[in-house]
Amino acid sequence: MNLSDPKDLASLLEAFLLAAGKPMSIDRMAELFEEAERPAPALLRKALEVLDKSCKGRAFELKEVASGYRLQVRERFSPWVGRLWEERPQRYSRALLETLVLIAYRQPITRGEIEDIRGVAVNSQIVKTLLEREWVRVVGHRDVPGRPAMFATTKQFLDHFNLKNLDELPPLAVLREMEPEPLPVDVEEAPVPVALQARADLEQEPEEASRGQTSFRSLLAELDSMETGLKTDFDDLRDEAEDESQRLPDEDRRDY
Numbered sequence: 399m400n401l402s403d404p405k406d407l408a409s410l411l412e413a414f415l416l417a418a419g420k421p422m423s424i425d426r427m428a429e430l431f432e433e434a435e436r437p438a439p440a441l442l443r444k445a446l447e448v449l450d451k452s453c454k455g456r457a458f459e460l461k462e463v464a465s466g467y468r469l470q471v472r473e474r475f476s477p478w479v480g481r482l483w484e485e486r487p488q489r490y491s492r493a494l495l496e497t498l499v500l501i502a503y504r505q506p507i508t509r510g511e512i513e514d515i516r517g518v519a520v521n522s523q524i525v526k527t528l529l530e531r532e533w534v535r536v537v538g539h540r541d542v543p544g545r546p547a548m549f550a551t552t553k554q555f556l557d558h559f560n561l562k563n564l565d566e567l568p569p570l571a572v573l574r575e576m577e578p579e580p581l582p583v584d585v586e587e588a589p590v591p592v593a594l595q596a597r598a599d600l601e602q603e604p605e606e607a608s609r610g611q612t613s614f615r616s617l618l619a620e621l622d623s624m625e626t627g628l629k630t631d632f633d634d635l636r637d638e639a640e641d642e643s644q645r646l647p648d649e650d651r652r653d654y
Contacts, residue, residue: 401435407445408452415460415469421557423466464556464563494524498533502555502567506537506548525549533558 400406414427424442431437437445446467450460458469471479497520500512509520528534533555539545556563 401431401437402441404441404445404448407437407441408448411442411445412449412452412469415467418468421463421465421468426466461560462562463560464553490527491524493518493521494527497524498528501528501534501549502551502564505550507550508540508546508548510546531558 399410401410411427414430415422424439424446427442428436428439446460453459453469457475458471461468461470493516496516497512500515501507504511504515509525512520525534528549531554532552534549535552536547537550538548540548551564555561561567
């Protein structure tokens with residue numbers, strides 16, 4: 399195999415990506431070669447371009463995400479490919495998704511700031527779920543009484559949602575258009591029996607009950623003015639956390 403030939407190298411990189419089963423950075427690919435035969439980064443990128451072109455017309459594509467490159471099935475085939483797995487995809491509550499949207503567009507943000515925007519308390523289980531899935535992380539603590547943790551998204555979040563960086567997040571106007579309009583009310587529909595409605599009200603989640611008919615559009619409206627301050631570089635967040643840490647006493651820095 400001629401490792402100086404982008405075509406031959408592209409085939410080898412394809413083997414790497416198929417075997418890895420997860421995104422690989424160019425640095426990680428380079429580590430798999432002996433030092434004497436290691437291709438230059440520019441040659442690796444050229445080989446990746448060749449590999450990308452070879453995927454045209456195929457059922458899979460080469461995709462660059464936050465953690466590197468990966469081979470994945472094209473999205474248009476997902477309705478059929480998804481039938482390979484018997485378990486149903488996990489569904490998340492509206493409250494969790496709204497919290498995740500706020501963190502993604504307003505990061506770094508504290509739990510209290512999320513609650514101020516949503517108008518309700520953030521359930522601890524929501525934060526725990528996002529941390530366990532490694533979609534968010536603590537990047538520092540706000541310099542206010544109580545020093546609340548500041549949350550930001552992770553590379554795993556970007557990988558999961560097929561994003562290379564935060565710049566690829568859809569504009570808030572697009573998200574607003576994606577929300578379905580409320581269905582028209584059928585005036586001839588029989589009213590819900592009082593006893594049944596009372597039971598439904600009791601079984602309703604306290605958080606959702608307190609929100610009433612609040613639309614997700616109102617949440618996006620709150621975010622419109624924040625979009626210009628969106629962080630797009632993880633190094634920026636890391637630098638902010640380090641600056642925050644340097645201003646704190648030594649005994650408090652262990653929280654970072």
